[in-house]
Amino acid sequence: MSCKLTANITKENCQYQVAGIKSVYLINLDSNPTFEFKKNPDGTTADNKIISKITLDASESIYKVNFVEGTASFTDDLAVNGNGGKYRTHTVNFTVSEYDYNTINQGNALSLGRFIAIIVDKSGRSIVLGRNNGLSATSFNYASGAADADANGWTTVLAGTELEIAKLLEDESVITPIAATVVVTP
Structure with a gap:
């Protein structure tokens, strides 16, 4: 594969954009979902960059995480190993405030x-992280806070190594038919 630019990198829209995460969804990696990519009008795959459909076994689901507003973020970082090899590190962070049976069970x-x-940002972009190798917890810690106004909750960090930049999902509606009807609060 040639590592050369093939197009200009430009900003194609003139609109406001807001930072932050609106929604976090999780799929169990061992459910082996299949991803279909957006197709051209002639039926050929466009470019393997935008996912248009996710298929799961009927017994599997996509689970939504109810996180504390303003605590969720993600990164897609380039990493270089000691021999000069390159890969991506995908990381998702969020905090959930409940400390109850359901949280402990899902914890x-x-x-x-x-x-x-699957992360949906506040500008409406849906991004799939850990698509090939998955993300696992590097942190799932509870802090009670000491003062009345202190933050409290389960701080969660999921991270994993991938060989691709995170793929875009066509839009959040791709998730809707297979997302659990009950929101799971970890």
């Missing part, structure tokens, strides 16, 4: 499982 799964994350 074990979050602590020990591997996931694909």
Whole structure:
């Protein structure tokens, strides 16, 4: 593969953009979802960059995470190993405030499982992280806070190594038919 630019890098829209995350969805990596990419009018795959459909076994689902507003973020970082090899590190961070049976029950799964994350940012972009190798918890810690106004909750960090920049999802509606009807609060 040639590592050369093939197009100009430009800003094609003139609109406001807001930073931050609106929604976080998780798929269990071992559910083996299949991803279909956007197609051209003639039926050929456009460019393997935009996912238009996610298919899961009927017994599987996509789970939405209810996080504390303003605590979710993600990164897609280039990393270089000691021999000069390059790869991507995908990371998702969020905090959930509940400390109850449901949180503890799902907390074990979050602590020990591997996931694909779908992030919807506040500008409406949907991004798929950990699509090939999954993300696993590097942190799932509770802090109570000491003063009345202190933040409290489960700080969660999921991270993983990938060989691709995170793919875009055509839009959040691709998730809707297969997302759990009950929101799971880890």
